Amino acid sequence: MFARLDRYLGxxxxxxxxxxxxxxRVLIFMINDLVLLLIQYFLWSAVFGGNGxxxxxxxxxxxxxxxxxxxxxxxLTACGIDGNVGGTIKDGAIAMHLVRPYSFFGEQVAQQxxxxxxxxxxxxxxxxxxxxxxxxxxxxxxxxxxxxxxLALTYVxxxxxxxxxxxxxxxxxxxxGLFLFKDQAIAxxxxxxxxxxxxxxxxxxxxGNFPVPFLPEExxxxxxxxxxxxxxxxxxxxxxxxxxxxxxGMLSTPTEIAWHLGMQAFWVLAMALVVWLTWGRAxxxxxxQGG
Amino acid sequence: MRRFFSIYAAFLxxxxxxxxxxxxxxxxGVIALSIQQIGSFLVLFAxxxxxxxxxxxxxxxxxxxxxxxxxxxxxxxxxxDNIWLVGWWRIRDGSFTHYLLRPIGIIQxxxxxxxxxxxxxxxxxxxxxxxxxWLRLGLALGPAELGMLLVFLVCxxxxxxxxxxxxxxVAFWTVSSGELMQVAYEVNSFTKYPLDIYKNVWLKNxxxxxxxxxxxxxxxxxxxLRDTAALSAALGFDVVSKTWVPVGMALLSAAFxxxxxxxxxxxxxxxxxxxx
Amino acid sequence: MIELEHLTKEFRTPKKHEGLGxxxxxLFSRExxxxxxxxxxxxxxxxxxxxxFIGVNGAGKSTxxxxxxxxxxxxxxxxxxxxxxxxxxxxKNAQNIGVVFGQRTQLWWDLPVSESLGIxxxxxxxxxxxxxxxxxxxxxxxxxxxxxxxxxxxxxxxQRMRADFAASLLHDPKILFLDEPTIGLDLVVKERxxxxxxxxxxxxxxxxxxxxxDLGDIEQICxxxxxxxxxxQAFDGSQNDLxxxxxxxxxxxxxxxxxxxxxxxxxxxxxxxxxTPDRLVLRFPREGIRSGDLIARVVQEREVKDLAIEDPxxxxxxxxxxxxx
Numbered sequence: 001m002f003a004r005l006d007r008y009l010g011x012x013x014x015x016x017x018x019x020x021x022x023x024x025r026v027l028i029f030m031i032n033d034l035v036l037l038l039i040q041y042f043l044w045s046a047v048f049g050g051n052g053x054x055x056x057x058x059x060x061x062x063x064x065x066x067x068x069x070x071x072x073x074x075x076l077t078a079c080g081i082d083g084n085v086g087g088t089i090k091d092g093a094i095a096m097h098l099v100r101p102y103s104f105f106g107e108q109v110a111q112q113x114x115x116x117x118x119x120x121x122x123x124x125x126x127x128x129x130x131x132x133x134x135x136x137x138x139x140x141x142x143x144x145x146x147x148x149x150x151l152a153l154t155y156v157x158x159x160x161x162x163x164x165x166x167x168x169x170x171x172x173x174x175x176x177g178l179f180l181f182k183d184q185a186i187a188x189x190x191x192x193x194x195x196x197x198x199x200x201x202x203x204x205x206x207x208g209n210f211p212v213p214f215l216p217e218e219x220x221x222x223x224x225x226x227x228x229x230x231x232x233x234x235x236x237x238x239x240x241x242x243x244x245x246x247x248x249g250m251l252s253t254p255t256e257i258a259w260h261l262g263m264q265a266f267w268v269l270a271m272a273l274v275v276w277l278t279w280g281r282a283x284x285x286x287x288x289q290g291g
Numbered sequence: 292m293r294r295f296f297s298i299y300a301a302f303l304x305x306x307x308x309x310x311x312x313x314x315x316x317x318x319x320g321v322i323a324l325s326i327q328q329i330g331s332f333l334v335l336f337a338x339x340x341x342x343x344x345x346x347x348x349x350x351x352x353x354x355x356x357x358x359x360x361x362x363x364x365x366x367x368x369x370x371x372d373n374i375w376l377v378g379w380w381r382i383r384d385g386s387f388t389h390y391l392l393r394p395i396g397i398i399q400x401x402x403x404x405x406x407x408x409x410x411x412x413x414x415x416x417x418x419x420x421x422x423x424x425w426l427r428l429g430l431a432l433g434p435a436e437l438g439m440l441l442v443f444l445v446c447x448x449x450x451x452x453x454x455x456x457x458x459x460x461v462a463f464w465t466v467s468s469g470e471l472m473q474v475a476y477e478v479n480s481f482t483k484y485p486l487d488i489y490k491n492v493w494l495k496n497x498x499x500x501x502x503x504x505x506x507x508x509x510x511x512x513x514x515x516l517r518d519t520a521a522l523s524a525a526l527g528f529d530v531v532s533k534t535w536v537p538v539g540m541a542l543l544s545a546a547f548x549x550x551x552x553x554x555x556x557x558x559x560x561x562x563x564x565x566x567x
Numbered sequence: 568m569i570e571l572e573h574l575t576k577e578f579r580t581p582k583k584h585e586g587l588g589x590x591x592x593x594l595f596s597r598e599x600x601x602x603x604x605x606x607x608x609x610x611x612x613x614x615x616x617x618x619x620f621i622g623v624n625g626a627g628k629s630t631x632x633x634x635x636x637x638x639x640x641x642x643x644x645x646x647x648x649x650x651x652x653x654x655x656x657x658x659k660n661a662q663n664i665g666v667v668f669g670q671r672t673q674l675w676w677d678l679p680v681s682e683s684l685g686i687x688x689x690x691x692x693x694x695x696x697x698x699x700x701x702x703x704x705x706x707x708x709x710x711x712x713x714x715x716x717x718x719x720x721x722x723x724x725x726q727r728m729r730a731d732f733a734a735s736l737l738h739d740p741k742i743l744f745l746d747e748p749t750i751g752l753d754l755v756v757k758e759r760x761x762x763x764x765x766x767x768x769x770x771x772x773x774x775x776x777x778x779x780x781d782l783g784d785i786e787q788i789c790x791x792x793x794x795x796x797x798x799x800q801a802f803d804g805s806q807n808d809l810x811x812x813x814x815x816x817x818x819x820x821x822x823x824x825x826x827x828x829x830x831x832x833x834x835x836x837x838x839x840x841x842x843t844p845d846r847l848v849l850r851f852p853r854e855g856i857r858s859g860d861l862i863a864r865v866v867q868e869r870e871v872k873d874l875a876i877e878d879p880x881x882x883x884x885x886x887x888x889x890x891x892x
Contacts, residue, residue: 393658
């Protein structure tokens with residue numbers, strides 16, 4: 001696929017330029033992130049503050065780092081290609097891409113890399129703000145290495161998922177709802193609203209409180225644990241939770257880390273297979289039915 | 292006015308038809324927005340198994356804030372969604388001129404063109420949480436309370452309306468203001484939780500006076516839950532008497548609506564001056 | 568019905584500078600370039616007229632229409648429609664004008680034609696009986712039935728234009744503005760639209776104000792032609808006036824039996840000849856030269872099978888005007 005890499009390289013600066021053209025939009029993303037970050041910051045500060053600064057084994061600083069890193073990693077692995085691919089399919093331009101002497105997927109990967117580099121620049125001010133709000137803990141070199149590895153797996157997985165979602169445009173007329181659905185499902189099942197480590201700790205801790213009086217303790221805990229299990233059955237934790245959890249030490253034992261990295265690798269392979277099969281079917285659709 | 296409602300009804304019946312035709316899209320939209328709410332709710336739920344209060348508020352009180360904010364947001368989302376198109380596209384692609392060729396007010400025209408059914412998901416979940424919390428907290432529900440809720444609802448909606456209109460009007464100068472609208476609107480996420488947890492004076496005042504989304508949910512619900520002294524302490528200034536709170540809210544909301552209208556007028560005048 | 572007095576419209580655009588530093592400069596500089604799109608235009612249009620408003624791209628046609636419909640306000644001068652300033656009475660005037668933009672639909676993209684028209688009926692408060700009457704007429708003349716229940720987004724361009732045309736006339740406007748209504752349409756649809764416009768003008772007394780680049784539209788529809796050039800009025804009069812003023816050149820073409828020999832000689836001054844083996848075309852000013860003399864001369868020199876004397880068509884004339892401008 002990458003027999004001639006330089007063919008694709010041209011897309012990278014192109015996409016950085018595109019990002020620059022849409023710099024207002026990038027700025028908006030940053031402000032939105034900042035709003036979300038502030039809400040999370042103050043909410044969790046109040047929550048942890050109400051419990052003496054820790055919940056289970058997790059400290060406030062650790063959790064705030066998780067939130068902040070989650071956002072930064074989220075932007076780093078954000079994919080702009082689902083809309084790209086979907087749009088190309090919708091307006092029939094896919095045919096134009098198929099006649100060019102390189103693979104459509106490769107082109108999208110290159111576009112994505114350009115997009116990320118552009119995003120990287122946009123991230124700088126955000127990181128500065130985060131550094132002000134969140135205490136920076138020193139971490140070991142091993143942790144850094146493992147985080148980077150996990151982040152790389154997240155990146156590839158996010159790319160595959162985005163490409164797949166774009167391809168779905170072949171079969172679905174209005175994919176706006178689907179994209180919204182994806183975003184919200186990711187928020188709930190990926191660890192964005194609450195880290196799984198914290199969720200499981202809360203669910204298993206002895207509780208003197210039942211927020212909803214007609215839900216007995218077992219049911220309350222069962223619900224929370226159940227949500228965690230459901231989430232773990234999806235690829236979403238691999239898309240968000242794992243790298244930040246490793247970096248902040250929420251996942252710390254070698255077994256835990258190995259298990260989570262393995263899970264990420266599994267989803268990368270599985271998703272690659274799904275993309276490959278779907279792309280084949282989609283291609284047939286173009287060449288046989290003319291799109 | 293009769294004409295307005297007659298046309299509104301015509302658009303509505305069309306959209307209901309489309310809704311039935313594209314059930315799946317509608318369902319996906321509603322479910323997606325509901326998932327978002329369930330997520331926020333779940334965080335509270337999990338956290339409150341361990342602790343009794345966040346920022347001085349109990350679980351049920353937090354639900355009350357959250358539920359009410361979603362009720363107002365949901366209604367706004369339902370009836371006032373088309374204005375987004377003005378900010379994003381209508382000026383840019385020139386289709387705004389059609390509004391100018393019609394024998395009816397522009398803003399009326401924009402509003403009646405579209406009902407966004409996705410908002411019903413927010414409204415429903417928000418209302419259920421709100422009603423549940425209201426009952427759990429043992430708050431009275433007589434004509435006086437219903438009347439006040441109505442006043443607060445109108446104030447909240449007016450505020451959304453003014454902010455969105457003003458942000459959309461910027462497009463008259465910049466061709467597209469969708470991004471700006473989005474930022475202004477996104478700030479309302481702060482209203483999901485009580486203002487007290489934002490332990491920063493600037494942020495608090497920003498949410499009370501600059502983009503006063505705190506006035507949508509926090510102030511009215513705290514008004515029901517707290518006495519004058521506690522309310523003053525929470526807001527950071529002396530409210531003197533509880534009577535003044537709704538009055539102040541009404542004035543602030545009216546000011547924002549007025550600002551939105553004036554900016555829209557000026558922008559329109561500019562638009563018809565340059566035609567771009 | 569429409570009175571323009573010294574109507575002028577200027578657009579100010581900030582001076583653009585090149586490059587990144589230039590972009591920054593543009594942002595803060597107060598320098599403007601002023602473009603005068605409409606320049607001291609004075610016109611008077613009576614009820615029931617059908618005006619063809621022509622000019623090259625950028626001559627100021629659309630700007631003028633926008634001012635007449637109240638979308639744009641003038642820099643100076645007056646633009647009165649129904650006796651009142653158009654932009655000040657926009658909403659009121661809207662009830663009495665219909666507008667068709669060839670490039671842009673006024674219908675709702677996701678709604679079927681039927682529903683779009685129903686909503687417009689309510690917007691303009693057209694009585695149901697009158698609406699039904701009008702609709703019956705549109706259905707007949709524009710054959711709306713074949714796509715009446717189709718959503719607008721699924722219509723072909725021709726269908727969409729027919730629907731748009733119907734939409735602009737539902738409320739019996741006194742003036743109908745058409746901005747390039749036939750652009751991109753096939754001949755059959757074009758013909759049908761022209762018939763409809765003529766019909767509206769003749770049988771309903773609706774004033775027609777039409778801009779177009781298609782001179783067929785003008786020839787068939789317009790009793791009066793206004794040419795605008797660089798914002799200024801270049802001509803105003805009937806089709807015949809236009810011919811008299813610009814169409815002085817007459818043309819005779821001969822079909823030849825066999826190729827002619829030596830070039831023609833002895834033709835009067837001012838006559839130009841163009842010859843191919845089987846065809847000869849002479850062009851000459853109408854005044855001072857008699858066709859009969861020329862024909863007699865050619866018949867002596869050539870074997871003529873057939874001949875035709877042609878007055879210039881509007882297209883030729885307009886082309887000439889454009890080229891001079």
